[in-house]
Amino acid sequence: MRTKKTTRAAQYAALAAYLVFLAFPFLWLISTAFKPARELGSLHPTWIPKDPTLENFRQAFDEQPLLQAAGNSLIAALSASLIAVVIATPMAYVMARHRNRVSKAATGWVVISQAFPFVLIIIPLFLILKNLHLINSLLGLIMVYVVWSLPFALWMLVGYVRAVPAELEEAAAVDGASKVRTFVSVVAPLLAPGIVATAMFAFITAWNEFFFALVLLKTPEKQTLPVILNRFIGTEGVADLGPLAAAAFLATIPSLVIFAIIQKRITGGMLAGAVKA
């Protein structure tokens, strides 16, 4: 009985250590975002701002085109996630229900694509998009995001399709419905919650993406939020820490909100799905 108690105590101590490790950088970010310049310059920074201010947020919007960048991110992430689920859902259905050559190859591609070093495909993509005059264009970026988010979208959706009872489709087949018809009127509606979760996940990954955007977008008017945030660092001085923290904090909020909504749904489907490659 006593050993049980000490075990519990040790477990709580370990959990507390984890909580501190996980939380402290984020708390520090928030604290920095609300500190006035005077406190940021002090040699002994404090956890809680003595004189909390919104000045950093105002200054952040002055220094960089944050609103425009957020708009660009929104357009890219929204379009890419919608297109990705619209084209991935039928394919995921085939992959989950049919063991033919196409679905096997697709499954293999999903696995292998996790291992791509992106530099190997970004160079050719850069050349291709350049020839199509799609460098420094959101359209080019969206095309890349669609394909980039397909592997994990397929992965998640295949899981959701498997959870739909096959009897329903058999019944439709008996009634003489075609494959496409069965898919559209029987399977797709049942998949709706899974499709929404997948789209939200694709949205977050595109919203957060940095590498492709860094390579493909050249001018500040076209750049997405992560690229603009990175520009803050170039001009970093002690005085700029506040606006930097404020902008970084703001950029996180959409992802955190969406993640909080879909968190329960993704844990199952996400086991090996791509996250941040």
Place this chain on the structure above:
Amino acid sequence: MTLATATKRSAKKRAPGPGRTDHGAWFLVLPALIPILILSVGPLLYGIALAFTDSQSGRTEPTQWVGVLNFQDLLHDTLFWDSFRIGLLWAFGVTVPQFFLALGLALLLNQPLRMRWLARALAIIPWAMPEVVVGIMWRLVYHPDAGVLNETLSNFGLGEGKDWLTGTATALFAVIVVGVWAGMPQTTVALLAGLQNTPRELHEAAAMDGAGAWRRFRTVTWPAIKPIALAITALNFIWNFNSFALVYVLTQGGPGGRTRLPMLFAYEEAFRYGQFGYAAAMGCVMVAVISVILAFYLVGRLKGGDEA
């Protein structure tokens, strides 16, 4: 469910509908297949081909095949091998602690503890954050004057004004800590899902037999989560080896190349110096290494399958 699928499959085999079913399947697959072929498989092959050319940006004369010249140059490029070594150090340095920390957290979260929900919620934050923000956040933590780390350390009389990210001795270690922090949640969630699929009765039976905690872990828990643990570790290693954004934001590869991961090196080579062919060859070498790792993982998994 399994039964239904089985019946369905055998039914399909018995009635090989001529064409119609397959046409339907093609119709469903094509919308995704075409973009995949054009924007993923195509560029990948194109990228491999580029590795055998002298392709450069902004050059007027046409690109030529140069055979294995790029690879020969790579062989003698000490900077590349430095970055390669750093990439492996980083990938090991992140993946191994990440796994053990995540396993510990997953085991804790699987216990009926009170603050569990909070830990779960917090574990999500690094996962949902843009890598650029994670990088910025840790720059603030590591900041020599305004950072919380030095302030905390100096309270214990240590590390006054230390610049973690620009010190040659500390930079790699500092970015590895960030890598562990950023990737721990996914690993935790994966392992937790594995733990929750472990039958409780097995644990209870083992406890009845008087097995201690370590024995129960070894004989019941570990076999149940081993496949997931192997898969997530192999994937983590590959993702870490290929990572870019986090370290780019934290150090840009500095100081003096101490944190220049292969991806950062290849990025600079391609998009700062315009050496497309050479950078593509680096990508090919990275693919080769990753394939070896994947092969190890697959062999490990097959062996695991034999034991089970």
